Amino acid sequence: xxxxxxxxxxxxxxxxxxxxxxxxxxxxxxxxxxxxxxxxxxxxxxxxxxxxxxxxxxxxxxxxxxxxxxxxxxxxxxxxxxxxxxxxxxxxxxxxxxxxxxxxxxxxxxxxxxxxxxxxxxxxxxxxxxxxxxxxxxxxxxxxxxxxxxxxxxxxxxxxxxxxxxxxxxxxxxxxxxxxxxxxxxxxxxxxxxxxxxxxxxxxxxxxxxxxxxxxxxxxxxxxxxxxxxxxxxxxxxxxxxxxxxxxxxxxxxxxxxxxxxxxxxxxxxxxxxxxxxxxxxxxxxxxxxxxxxxxxxxxxxxxxxxxxxxxxxxxxxxxxxxxxxxxxxxxxxxxxxxxxxxxxxxxxxxxxxxxxxxxxxxxxxxxxxxxxxxxxxxxxxxxxxxxxxxxxxxxxxxxxxxxxxxxxxxxxxxxxxxxxxxxxxxxxxxxxxxxxxxxxxxxxxxxx
Numbered sequence: 001x002x003x004x005x006x007x008x009x010x011x012x013x014x015x016x017x018x019x020x021x022x023x024x025x026x027x028x029x030x031x032x033x034x035x036x037x038x039x040x041x042x043x044x045x046x047x048x049x050x051x052x053x054x055x056x057x058x059x060x061x062x063x064x065x066x067x068x069x070x071x072x073x074x075x076x077x078x079x080x081x082x083x084x085x086x087x088x089x090x091x092x093x094x095x096x097x098x099x100x101x102x103x104x105x106x107x108x109x110x111x112x113x114x115x116x117x118x119x120x121x122x123x124x125x126x127x128x129x130x131x132x133x134x135x136x137x138x139x140x141x142x143x144x145x146x147x148x149x150x151x152x153x154x155x156x157x158x159x160x161x162x163x164x165x166x167x168x169x170x171x172x173x174x175x176x177x178x179x180x181x182x183x184x185x186x187x188x189x190x191x192x193x194x195x196x197x198x199x200x201x202x203x204x205x206x207x208x209x210x211x212x213x214x215x216x217x218x219x220x221x222x223x224x225x226x227x228x229x230x231x232x233x234x235x236x237x238x239x240x241x242x243x244x245x246x247x248x249x250x251x252x253x254x255x256x257x258x259x260x261x262x263x264x265x266x267x268x269x270x271x272x273x274x275x276x277x278x279x280x281x282x283x284x285x286x287x288x289x290x291x292x293x294x295x296x297x298x299x300x301x302x303x304x305x306x307x308x309x310x311x312x313x314x315x316x317x318x319x320x321x322x323x324x325x326x327x328x329x330x331x332x333x334x335x336x337x338x339x340x341x342x343x344x345x346x347x348x349x350x351x352x353x354x355x356x357x358x359x360x361x362x363x364x365x366x367x368x369x370x371x372x373x374x375x376x377x378x379x380x381x382x383x384x385x386x387x388x389x390x391x392x393x394x395x396x397x398x399x400x401x402x403x404x405x406x407x408x409x410x411x412x413x414x415x416x417x418x419x420x421x422x423x424x425x426x427x428x429x430x431x432x433x434x435x436x437x438x439x440x441x442x443x444x445x446x447x448x449x
Contacts, residue, residue: 021116022135025127026069028113033068034061036085046071046078072117083118094118102126314445317437321363323415329406329434330356330442331399331420332371338421338439339446353385355446360387368406372399400425407434 021029034057037045042053049071052064060068072079087094093110096102097120102111108129115123320326336348343351353369360367366389373392384390393402403418407429410416416434419442420426426436 021069021127022112024109025112025116028109029072029116030061030065030069032086032113032117033072033082034058034064035089036082037068039085040081044078044081046075079117079119086114086117090114097123097126312438312441312444314441314448317417317441317445318363320415320417320435320437321359321365326363326365326415326417327410328359328365328367329403329416329418330367330369331403331418331422331425331439332369333399334420334422335439335442339443349382353388353390356388357385359445370399370402370406373397400428404428404432407432410434 037049037052037060038057042050045053048067049064052060052067055063072082093103093106093114096106097111097115097118102115112127112129115126321328330352332349332352333345336343336345336352340348340351349371356367356369359365367387368389368391370391370393373394382390391402391406393399400420400422403420403425407416407418412433416429417437418425418429418434419437419439421439430436
């Protein structure tokens with residue numbers, strides 16, 4: 001359909017295309033615009049196309065195709081400039097279109113694209129005819145491709161049928177062979193099952209006979225062992241009686257005297273066993289010791305604290321450990337990390353325990369060393385040194401809490417000395433009646449030897 005405007009039916013610019021450009025024609029139009037684009041100055045380009053002025057023609061056609069097609073349609077001045085560039089590059093095609101007689105041998109798509117840009121009289125018919133021609137060519141090409149594909153599929157189908165038939169015959173042959181082999185194997189299997197059943201029956205019979213023989217043998221062995229034990233017991237009794245008779249004869253005593261002495265030994269041993277069973281301690285308390293009074297020379301940890309010695313003087317520790325039944329409780333890691341923190345934990349423990357063992361041997365005091373078990377990845381395999389009790393706190397219990405439990409477990413009045421620099425530990429055990437000593441005091445005592 002061709003429309004005209006302004007009363008000028010012969011003017012090609014007044015014609016309007018009533019359908020979208022065919023794809024082939026549109027691609028040729030974009031290529032014509034891209035080729036003529038480079039011959040224009042930036043000022044001659046529409047504003048929306050100036051950003052593509054420096055692009056190469058192929059890159060310009062790829063990224064600015066839609067923008068160039070829209071500008072060509074909406075901007076008559078831009079179209080006229082592109083048409084002038086087209087007339088310069090293809091004067092023969094442009095002249096033929098102006099005369100109304102396009103070259104018969106020219107590509108219909110090129111003719112339609114040039115007519116769309118130049119807009120000669122009747123350009124709409126040329127574009128429409130080119131689109132229809134392109135559609136017919138596409139349809140014919142698709143029809144040819146469909147025929148070729150159909151022929152190829154028919155050949156593949158015939159080939160697949162032949163292969164399927166050959167494969168079917170081969171499988172049928174193999175199936176017949178497998179059936180014959182399976183029948184043979186079934187016969188052999190039935191024979192083997194019969195042999196197995198007969199063998200199982202014979203085995204059960206032999207096992208029954210073997211069980212009977214074994215039971216009889218065990219009965220005979222048990223009877224022989226019982227008789228042997230009885231004879232050994234009678235032999236032991238006879239040997240004991242003979243030995244007693246010989247001993248009595250050697251000592252010049254009668255059998256009756258021997259029996260009386262044996263009875264007396266039995267009574268004495270029974271009395272000693274009863275004393276051990278009741279755990280009766282020897283009598284060590286005298287009546288005079290039950291009277292309440294103050295004895296001279298007896299001191300407590302609080303009395304020693306009042307002496308004129310510095311808190312960091314290791315002599316305080318010696319005085320405390322000299323008290324009767326003194327118990328030294330050491331916060332292990334608190335001491336080692338104060339004295340030699342650069343060493344690994346294992347070497348810290350070994351060094352401290354060795355020094356504590358020497359101190360226990362020198363003073364005779366009870367020594368307990370407490371370590372925090374929360375820092376251990378696994379239980380410690382450690383042989384405690386002589387005179388030192390080594391304890392690790394359980395999961396969820398700190399070494400400080402374990403020290404407080406040890407202090408609370410002691411009876412009131414017993415000298416308990418706790419070595420720790422932790423202020424909270426020192427205050428807690430002081431309230432419980434123990435004597436706190438700084439870790440540096442113990443370290444000084446070790447260095448003194």
